[in-house]
Amino acid sequence: MRLSLAHHSKVEDYTTSVSAFIRNWLQHREHILDSLLKNMEGMAYCCLVDAHWTMLFISDGCFDLTGYRPDELLHNGCTSFEELTLPEDRARIRNTVDDALSRRERFEIEYRIMTIDGQIRWVNERGTGIFNPQGQVEALEGFIQDITQRKLNEQALQEAERRYRNIFENSIEGIFQTSQDGQYINANPALARIYGYESPEELIQSLNNIAQQLYVQPESRQAFLTLMQLEDRVVNFESQIYRRDGSTIWISENARAVRNDAGKLLYFEGTVEDITERKSYNALIEYQATHDDLTGLPNRTLMQDRLLQAISYADRTASKLAVVFVDLDKFKDINDSMGHFIGDQLLIAMARRLESCIRDSDTVARPGGDEFVLLLSNIHGMDALSQTLQRVLALTSEPCSIEGKDFTVTSSIGISLYPDDGKTSETLLKNADTAMYKAKQEGKNNFQFYTRELNSILVERLEMEYQMRNALGHNEFHLHYQPKLNLRTQRITGVEALIRWHNPRQGLISPNRFIPIAEESSLIEQIGSWVLEKACMESIALSQLSGYDVPVSVNVSPRQFQQSNLVGNISRVLQETGLKPSLLELEITEGTLADTSPQFIKVLNDLKGLGIKLAIDDFGTGYSSLGYLKHFPIDNLKIDRSFVMGLESDTANQAILKAIVALGHNLGINLVAEGVETERQRDFLLSIGCDEMQGFLFSQPLPFDQAGKLLLAQDKLV
Incomplete structure (x- = not known):
């Protein structure tokens, strides 16, 4: 089919247009290439493969890259490109280029150059060889680009990775990554050490079920996962875990959930710290805060808590609770005389004995001193409770051997019952x-149940103690004096100072009421000191009044005798009052002689060294230490009134009195009989050689003025 003239005309026009475009593009090709090269960040080049990398062509990017203009580097004008390259990189560059050319491949290499102003830049060079028809290389062409910033970023990243790896490898804390199903993905050496493995690899291979293999309590893993689900992290998550050898330690974990961009959980990562030492220390601190250091028993704090729990239990079960106070009789005497080590060992022994008397559900506590408290729960009858208390009495009274010596104490026990005797702890x-x-008042070594009458007794006791303290400051105490009489000459040989208390509200209070209370508190020391000073001053006054020396006897309680400064205090009083030491006699109760320690005997000798006299009071009622009298520097032995009363018809008392007098004389001790009230008593005592007497037969204790008058009526003492 023939084409129309119009169609032929269009084709010719198109062909003419394309030809014109091609001719135009070819004419401007060099301009276009120059424009492209100028707009690229970097330097295009063509160079010879010679020792200097002689540049045949360099793009305008040369200036931004090196600081040199292209014409300064072409044909090695000012310097060669080889000279711009750092010396330590040159061999590597040439080897890389030669290897690529030998295989007719492109090459790419990174190296450093130095710019005209001395800066070092990293560059990336990509190029290829230009070969002639014979296959020989004639030149190189390529492109060089500044990669300094990228290199710096890579170095920074590598440094960060190195630091992280260093931290990961050398951290003292364990670092881990675990899967949700309980397998270790990654672990550092510290974690391996904490868990007892030789290496992280061994740990990862060995532990594939954290819940069962690691945690002592498998539910700890579920608690860990629950926290992760709720908060995507755990903080200070403490748990007890097994080490490889089967031992257990405490750890604290801090971890977080790692998720991808879609929110899918990838793994958990975190740190582990061994807190076993801290846990042990905290447990020790808590134990020390709630337990007695010496015996290990619950202290007052824990006792209060246990008591509240026991009360709550009694309420729930409709049962009774017994609160038992156990006080060791005469413990203080042993502790003061034998030293605190013996006392401590005795307390420890008593604690173990008390523990053996009770059930596991009960409590033995030591709130302080020589007192123990038993909390006995679920009491349904008095028989079982009484048996327990009898067992306590029996065990505590058994001798306790410490350092080869036997020590014996008894116990006084008081019991209150819940809810009968109180609703609060x-x-x-x-x-x-x-x-x-009350048990102590009843002679000790027994137990007593609480009654309302006992409470009134305690109130009275506290009130009397309070009033005694006031009495010291208000001069309510006075001294009476009972004369001692020589049985042969019937003359006064001295006086015994006896304290009296005239209370403004109650009148005269018997010493039998207030002295025992003072003995149980520190008041006896204050009262004893007052009696000593008052007696010394009034002895001088009586001597001045009568015209001759009047010796005075002063009672010293066992508690006073245990004072470390007793000798010094007496020496001070003698100096301040001016009383001759030979006119002062200290009367010691027989029970005090139970202490035969070297320190006790030294105190006696030190007192004798002051020039004073020593007497044993109420002899025969306490220690019965006739065989030990030779150990003590005693001047006078005062026979207790119990042996004198009724001696007229009691042949046993007569025999005892004869023996005491005979032994006393054999030891060179003066004998004084107390409580002489009849002439027959006086005559019998005289007949067996007793030296002196005291009693109502001659005179009852007299106030100072009356005692002075009695002394004036006597002849001068022989």
């Missing part, structure tokens, strides 16, 4: 203490 403890005080 404070009331129960107070009432048990009141009952214990």
Whole structure:
């Protein structure tokens, strides 16, 4: 089919247009290439493969890259490109290019150059060889680009990775990554050490079920996962875990959940710290805060908590609770005389004995001193409770061997019952203490249940103690003096100072009421000191009044005798009052002689060294230490009134008195009989050689003025 003239005309026009475009593009090709090269960040080049990489062509990007203009590098004008390259990179560059040319492949290499202003830049060079028809390389052409920033970024990343790896490898904390199903993905050496493995690899291979293999309590893993689900992290998650050898330690974990961009959980990562030492220390601190250091028993704090729990249990079960106060009799005497080590060992022994008397559900506590408290729960009858208390009495009274010596103490026990004797812990403890005080009054080594009458006794005791303190400051105490008489000459040989208390509200209070209370508190020391000073001053006054020396005897309580400064205090009083030491006699109760320690005997000798006299009071009622009298520097032995009363018809008392007098004379000790009230008593004592007497037969204790008048009526003492 013939084409129309119009169609032929269109084809010719198109062909003419394309030809014109090609001619135009060819004419401007060099301009276009120059424009492209100028707009590219980097330097295009063509160079010879010689020692200097002599440049035959360099694009304008040369200036931005090196600081040199292209004409300064062409044909090695100012310098060669070899000179711009850092010396330590040159051999590597040439080896890379030569290797690529030998295989007729493109090459790519990164190296450093130095710019005209001395800066070092990293560059990336990509190029290829230009070969002649004979296959020989004639030149190189390629493109060099500045990659300094990229290199710096890579170096920074590598440094960060190195630091992280260094931290990971050398951290003292364990670092881990674990899967959700309980397998270790990654672990550092510290974690391996904490868990007892030789290496992280061994740990990862060995532990494939964290919940069962690692945690002592498998539910700890579920608690870990629950926290992760709720918060995507755990903080200070503490748990006990097994080490490789089967031992257990405590750890603290801080971890987070790692998720991808879609929120899918990938793994957990975090740190582990061994807190076993801290846990042990905290446990020790908590134990020390709630337990007695010496015996390991619950202390007052824990006792209060246990008591509250026991009360709550008694309420729930409708049962009774017994609160038992146990006080060791005469413990203080042993502790003061034999030293605190013996006392401590005795307390430890008593604690173990008390523990053996009770059930596992009960409590033995030591709130302080020589007192123990038993909390006995679920009491349904008095028989079982009484058996327990009898067992306590029996065990505590058994001799305790310490350092080869036997020591014996007994116990006074007071009991209060919940809810009968109180509804609060404070009331129960107070009432048990009141009952214990009653047990002591009843002769010790027994137990007493609380009654309301006991409470009134305690109130009276506290009130009397308070009034005694006031009495010291208000001059309510006075001294009376009972003369001692020589049985042969019937003359006064001295006086015994006896304290009296005239209370403004109650009148005259018997020493039998207030002295025992003072003995149980520190008041006896203050009262004893007052009596000593007052007696010394009034002895001088009596001597001045009568015209001759009047010796005075002063009673010293066992508690006073245990004062470390007793000798010094007496020496001070003698100096301040001016009384001759030979006119002062200290009367010691027989029970004090139970202490035969070297320190006790030294105190006696030190007192004798002052020039004073020593007497044993109420002899025969306490220690019965006739065989030990030779150990003590005693001047006078005062025979207790119990041997004198009724001696007219009691042949046993007569025999005892004869033996005491005979032994005393054999030891060079003066004998004084107390409580002489009849002439027949006086005559019998005289007949067996007793030296002196005291008693109502001659005179009852007299106030200072009356004692002075009695002394004036006597002849001068022989």
